[in-house]
Amino acid sequence: GQQVMQIPQYQHVQEGEDFTTYCNSSTTLSNIQWYKQRPGGHPVFLIQLVKSGEVKKQKRLTFQFGEAKKNSSLHITATQTTDVGTYFCALNYGGSQGNLIFGKGTKLSVKP
């Protein structure tokens, strides 16, 4: 079956510190998406990575897709309290109309 591992499960940082979460798949992916869920909210799409080795940036967030298209990372530089939430990777196995499987997420807390 489709396996996805996301680490770490929790991360507590001081405001201003960096944060990274990793996502690994047992099989090659069509693409990978990242979502953020604020406490009490629903998952909200952040970005999609498609190409092998792709790197995309959104302000303080940097997303990478592995060369083998089996892993990905999300890095936040200089965290702020507004970054608090759970970050999920979502693995797409069949293209834009394929199944979307979520990782267990990394819960980020930021101490001011």
Next chain:
Amino acid sequence: GAGVSQSPRYKVTKRGQDVALRCDPISGHVSLYWYRQALGQGPEFLTYFNYEAQQDKSGLPNDRFSAERPEGSISTLTIQRTEQRDSAMYRCASSAGWGQPEAFFGQGTRLTVV
């Protein structure tokens, strides 16, 4: 509609009763997904549709769970003979497909079986 709408937002039911959860996706979206999310966990895949066709139902826990999307728009997730372990947040998401796989989530239905 402007976003994915789920109803009811909250449902409390007695063990053994059947429940139907409704999802109204964004107009024109091809794909519709159902997930179950326990507190502190990621969305657990249940099933998904492209148009009216159920593409994958491998995530449905057992035969008490079923879903349909008869006209390729609104979908209903039905749980028969509910059990306490069915209590969870049930989330629906839709995506446009055709190169636009971003999934938009509804607010969810919080199901409590007592």
